[in-house]
Amino acid sequence: MSDDESWARETLREVALESVRERRRTRRWGIFLRIVFLLIIGTAVFSTLGPLLALGESQPTGPHTAVVQVNGPILASRPANAERLIEGLERAFEAENAEGVLLQINSPGGSPVASSRVYQAIERLRSAHPETPVHAVAGDIMASGAYYIAAAADEIHVNGASLIGSIGVINRGFGFSEAINRLGIERRVYTAGDEKAGLDPFMPPDSDQIEEMQGMLDAIHEQFIEAVEAGRGDRLTGDPSSLYSGRIWTGGEGIEIGLADAYGSPESVARSVIGAPRRVDYTPRRRLLDRALEQVGSAMATTLNRMQGPTLRP
Numbered sequence: 001m002s003d004d005e006s007w008a009r010e011t012l013r014e015v016a017l018e019s020v021r022e023r024r025r026t027r028r029w030g031i032f033l034r035i036v037f038l039l040i041i042g043t044a045v046f047s048t049l050g051p052l053l054a055l056g057e058s059q060p061t062g063p064h065t066a067v068v069q070v071n072g073p074i075l076a077s078r079p080a081n082a083e084r085l086i087e088g089l090e091r092a093f094e095a096e097n098a099e100g101v102l103l104q105i106n107s108p109g110g111s112p113v114a115s116s117r118v119y120q121a122i123e124r125l126r127s128a129h130p131e132t133p134v135h136a137v138a139g140d141i142m143a144s145g146a147y148y149i150a151a152a153a154d155e156i157h158v159n160g161a162s163l164i165g166s167i168g169v170i171n172r173g174f175g176f177s178e179a180i181n182r183l184g185i186e187r188r189v190y191t192a193g194d195e196k197a198g199l200d201p202f203m204p205p206d207s208d209q210i211e212e213m214q215g216m217l218d219a220i221h222e223q224f225i226e227a228v229e230a231g232r233g234d235r236l237t238g239d240p241s242s243l244y245s246g247r248i249w250t251g252g253e254g255i256e257i258g259l260a261d262a263y264g265s266p267e268s269v270a271r272s273v274i275g276a277p278r279r280v281d282y283t284p285r286r287r288l289l290d291r292a293l294e295q296v297g298s299a300m301a302t303t304l305n306r307m308q309g310p311t312l313r314p
Contacts, residue, residue: 064278065270066092067102074110074118074145082114084284085149086121092282093125093132100274103136103153104266109144112169112220119227122152135273137266138162143248147259148224151231155273157264158251165259167228168246169221171213177204232258 068088074080092101109115126134136142136150138158143166150156150164158164180187180202187202198209225244229236236243238257254260264273271277 061097062278063097063099063276064095064280065100065102065274065276066095066098067104067266067279067281067283068092069281069283070103070105070107070118070146070149072107074107074114074149076111076114078110079286080107080110082111082117084286085118088283089118089121089125091284093129095280095282098132098280099276100133100135100270102266102270102274102279103134103150104139105136105142105146105150106139107143107146108141109146109148109166112145112148112224115145115148116223116227118149119152119231122149126152133274135264135269137264137269138164138251138260144168148227151228153231155261156254156259157262157269157273158254158260159265160250160252160263162251162254163248164251164254165243165249166246167221167224167244169217169224170246171217173199174201175205176202235261 068085070080070085072078072080074082074085076082089101092098122134126132134153136153136156138150138156139162141163142150142156142158143163147164147167156164187200189197189200189203191197195209197203198206199213221244228244236258238259243257243259249257249259251260251263255262266279267277270279
């Protein structure tokens with residue numbers, strides 16, 4: 001076989017293979033678009049029928065424990081945002097036949113403002129419903145802003161492996177001033193207000209601005225400490241310099257120093273402490289559209305990964 005014939009045959013082979021690959025890509029895109037279309041249609045249908053179905057739901061009857069879940073970061077853009085948690089708490093406290101409220105917490109913390117708002121809401125609701133006990137139960141983690149919220153409860157229950165505490169405030173950042181100088185980059189910032197560009201990561205640190213930032217962090221920290229001491233009172237037995245250092249403790253250590261009261265799970269606290277084994281979740285459901293969009297995003301990521309072929313991932 002001549003070189004020309006061999007080249008022509010190889011070229012035809014590559015063209016045929018590319019045609020097969022292109023058909024596969026087209027088929028995958030078709031599947032992906034059908035999935036997205038079905039999710040959109042499903043979302044529209046359930047958004048229409050959801051309110052009608054909700055009308056048929058009966059209110060919980062009989063003694064039960066009212067549960068409010070605090071899952072994930074406590075931030076405005078996340079499910080554990082202050083508005084959603086406060087709405088759930090109000091529903092839980094006002095529920096008929098609720099023998100107590102259980103805060104089921106698995107969160108690393110988040111916004112000090114949001115945490116403070118939820119703490120204050122619990123204090124307000126406890127005053128309005130003095131007969132309703134409130135118990136917080138830690139999952140894997142109940143730290144920082146999540147512990148801020150838990151401090152408003154009558155008692156805090158933990159697992160021996162739970163991580164709790166972190167009574168501190170942090171503000172993270174980076175400094176790139178030397179990096180841009182080495183790269184020969186000129187930083188140009190124009191402001192109205194002498195301190196508008198304070199702590200710019202591309203400018204050398206300013207001692208006065210750092211001092212001001214530290215003052216703000218200290219003030220927020222003091223507010224956090226006051227809330228914990230108001231909620232825990234004489235039960236705190238640890239050294240304050242250690243308790244409020246921002247350190248994280250295990251559940252067992254937390255019991256020893258007064259950050260927690262006892263071991264317990266949501267099931268055991270509802271059954272043996274509150275006295276109502278049946279648990280009813282009063283955490284507001286997330287909007288169906290939000291959940292559907294998350295599913296669309298997940299489907300898109302999965303489909304795109306498959307279309308890219310085999311990959312190595314950690």
